Amino acid sequence: MEIKESDIIKSHEIDLSEILRALYQGKIIIILCSLVFSVSGVYYALSLPNIYKATVLLSPVEEAQGGMLNGLKSDLGGLASIAGVNLGGSGGNKSALALQILQSRGFLNQFVDKYDLKPILMATNGWELSANKLMYNSNVYDINTEQWIREVSPPRKSVPGIQEVYEHILSKNLTVVEDKKKDLVWLSITHFSPVVAKDLVDKLVIEINARMQEDDIKQATTKIDYLKKTLNETSIADMQKIFYQLIEQQEQTKMLALTQSQYVFRTIDPAILPDIKDGPKRALICIGFSLFGFLLSLMIVLFRHFVIYKKP
Numbered sequence: 001m002e003i004k005e006s007d008i009i010k011s012h013e014i015d016l017s018e019i020l021r022a023l024y025q026g027k028i029i030i031i032l033c034s035l036v037f038s039v040s041g042v043y044y045a046l047s048l049p050n051i052y053k054a055t056v057l058l059s060p061v062e063e064a065q066g067g068m069l070n071g072l073k074s075d076l077g078g079l080a081s082i083a084g085v086n087l088g089g090s091g092g093n094k095s096a097l098a099l100q101i102l103q104s105r106g107f108l109n110q111f112v113d114k115y116d117l118k119p120i121l122m123a124t125n126g127w128e129l130s131a132n133k134l135m136y137n138s139n140v141y142d143i144n145t146e147q148w149i150r151e152v153s154p155p156r157k158s159v160p161g162i163q164e165v166y167e168h169i170l171s172k173n174l175t176v177v178e179d180k181k182k183d184l185v186w187l188s189i190t191h192f193s194p195v196v197a198k199d200l201v202d203k204l205v206i207e208i209n210a211r212m213q214e215d216d217i218k219q220a221t222t223k224i225d226y227l228k229k230t231l232n233e234t235s236i237a238d239m240q241k242i243f244y245q246l247i248e249q250q251e252q253t254k255m256l257a258l259t260q261s262q263y264v265f266r267t268i269d270p271a272i273l274p275d276i277k278d279g280p281k282r283a284l285i286c287i288g289f290s291l292f293g294f295l296l297s298l299m300i301v302l303f304r305h306f307v308i309y310k311k312p
Contacts, residue, residue: 019302026301033300037293038286045282049126049135053175053278054197055188056205057269060095061262094212098264099185102208103176105166111207112165119146120196122160122168127193134193173200185265194274201271213263220254 023030101107112118123141124134136143140150148158156164175188189201224247231243257263 022305023298023301026297026304029301030294030297033297034290034294037296038290041286041289041293044289045280045285048280048282048285049192050277051190051192051279052194052197052274052276053188053190054194054201054271054274055186056201056267056271058185058187058205058265059268060183060185061260061264061266095183095185095264098208098212099176099178101211102187102204103170103174105162107208107211108166108169108174109162111204112169114207115203117200118160118165119143121173121191122165123148124192132193132195134196174204184268190278198271198273205265205267209261209263209265213257213260216257216263217254220250220257224250224254 112121119136119141120134123136125137126135127133128135140148142149148160150158152158160168173190175186175190177186177188179185187201187204189197189204191197191200227243227247227250231240231247234240234243
């Protein structure tokens with residue numbers, strides 16, 4: 001008996017009516033599976049704690065102070081190179097440098113150590129609104145003895161290390177968005193507690209300004225000491241004049257650093273205490289669970305009908 005190619009193709013075709021019939025026959029499985037996943041999604045979404053985000057809008061301030069010193073820098077740049085002194089780059093790079101320092105491992109770990117933030121950032125799992133109280137994971141941190149009790153695989157230790165703290169902050173807490181065209185920076189901190197989120201973002205702005213201010217004061221002081229020492233060692237009147245001008249320039253830099261609290265970033269819109277949660281997106285979680293359960297049930301029903309039960 002000759003088997004035609006058209007017969008083979010027809011034998012492998014799946015009729016749409018047969019698919020619909022298979023789905024109808026397996027409607028109980030589809031309904032139950034979808035219901036189970038939907039309920040699980042609701043339960044999971046409700047079990048997640050609220051997360052709040054505090055955001056501050058910043059603007060670089062180097063233009064304001066740069067205008068006072070850029071003239072001196074351009075006039076004295078060649079003289080400074082003769083004297084062996086680097087007056088530094090333009091102010092436009094200072095805010096970019098500050099942002100890099102802000103997101104650096106060294107700065108963030110110093111910040112965490114200064115304010116003892118490891119338990120607050122890495123051992124909490126919620127916030128009690130009525131008592132304004134953080135909730136700590138009892139399997140990770142003992143709040144009574146203030147000891148880390150978590151179990152981790154070597155080489156990590158129970159107390160979070162520098163790299164772990166740094167990665168946790170960048171992935172869970174800190175967000176930096178820069179608009180270079182408008183010269184604006186949005187700095188955000190996310191946490192279970194809105195009070196902690198606002199407090200930390202305010203402290204970050206203070207600390208990065210203080211860090212850049214301190215660095216510039218140290219650099220200016222070092223240069224002034226060097227220039228004064230070199231001045232005392234020369235008897236050439238023209239060179240002495242150059243050194244006096246360079247010292248004056250560094251004194252102005254030092255004066256600006258000492259008199260400006262918002263040294264690198266000026267706060268345009270300060271952070272407020274957030275009263276609306278930033279996450280989790282519970283509706284999307286429930287929809288995702290329901291959709292996954294529905295699609296999984298369809299696959300189960302069709303697989304059972306066409307692979308397991310269907311006769312060749």
